[in-house]
Amino acid sequence: MADKVEKGPSLEGGSGDSLASSRKPTEIPTVAQMIEMQNKAASASGDSAAAGGGTGTPGSPQHPGFVLFKQGAEARLYRGTFLGKPAVLKERFSKKYRHPRLDEKLTTKRTQGEARTVARARKAGIPTPCIYFVNYQSNCIYMEDLRSATTSRDYIVAVQSVRGGDSFRALQPIMDKIGKTLATMHDGDIIHGDLTTSNIMLKQDSSMPEPQVVLIDFGLSSVSHLPEDKGVDLYVLEKAFLSTHPNTEELFSIILKSYTRHSRKSKEVIKKLDEVRLRGRKRTMVG
Amino acid sequence: MEVSTTLDLYPDTTVSMALFSGVTNGSEVRRKIMDGTIAAAVINAQMVCDPFQVLVAVNKAVHLDKLDKKKTKTVFGEILFNLSPGNNILAAYQKFGVQDAESQDVLVVLLNDLQGEQLQQVSGIIQGTRIPLESLKDIRDEQQIIKLYKISESERSVGRLEEVVVCRMATKDAG
């Protein structure tokens, strides 16, 4: 059940800031509130996966104690416990239509690539879930379960669903942080390869005064110093962003502005982004 | 005081840890590891951030042991090797194994010591004082750990030290 929104005093109860000075308290959730709501909803629905496997949950037959929560095209995601810590298990599987031997190698390469880039990203100062164990036999990555986190996709959708709220203003600081993180990543010559708002998570636990951007899903990543590759990386995000969140050109431009401010080589990258956009447009005009 | 954990992925394997302080017979302990009298990983406790770090190393060692893909001869050698950031086995033993120091703190890791007999045997050899495992956090030498793993300021900022180290350990063979 959704919480009632028409409560008297706001959750924050702050009256000093400008938002609170309007008669009605703001209804746009902060990242922390959003995470709290999601976690509450998960435990209320008896979501044993969110409870970290729980007691007596048999889980999946192949992965005892782990419960499936997402079945993708190339990977299955489970929740459970690994050596006492809440963990996410990402299992890549073979695609039936490809040659089995070749495919196994490709699947292992992706798993290895994801682990390698996670290590590289962390060295560059990009927060990612901590990897606990990689099983190259079964192409499984066991990693930290970001429990005090939400995808930026869910957060943007939640903010925009508040009617009459100033969602642009609420999201601005988050977009700023995302741009900065991507700049750091590209300055470390890391190309994510699959930037979407589902792969950009926002973490905030009680010890953190501000939300933190955490990048996930490095299965298609690569290493490159070429502005072209970085431009394409941003283009992929732009496409995904605007199709997932319609009419957000202005919002997305904050990411690019922040990227430009923070990246050492942003000029060439943005130039390439413009070129790629033009190519994309031409292609759609012809096709 | 012996703390035991069952490996989630290998429920037939139980890991026990015991911490000893002020150990004075390091070279004897090392000799007895080499000749097989001691069947345990005896770890330089200064280099351990957290028991979780050790469990991660044990899990990987048991995993590779079952696949017959160990880099070292024994599962205990493999635990030390997994703790190390590099691929040099000797260097791993030197940094993470028993030291030459006159007095040192060591963490003893045993497998499947269900009756506690192994711990009893090892305790009979090690000349030092058993202390609670919780004392690890006071013993750990953060500066030395950061130096050995070459953890930069930016990497350090990503999370808690044990997480930074664990992620390095888990991804070291990713190329």
Ligand SMILES: Nc1ncnc2c1ncn2[C@@H]1O[C@H](COP(=O)(O)OP(=O)(O)OP(=O)(O)O)[C@@H](O)[C@H]1O
């Ligand atoms: N470590 C984690 N902690 C919490 N949630 C996670 C974690 N990893 C993934 N998720 C959740 O699962 C979703 C899917 O994960 P991920 O993006 O890694 O897989 P995928 O998109 O199916 O992979 P691929 O693109 O390689 O097929 C994420 O959008 C996020 O909501």
Ligand SMILES: [Mg+2]
């Ligand atoms: Mg994804």
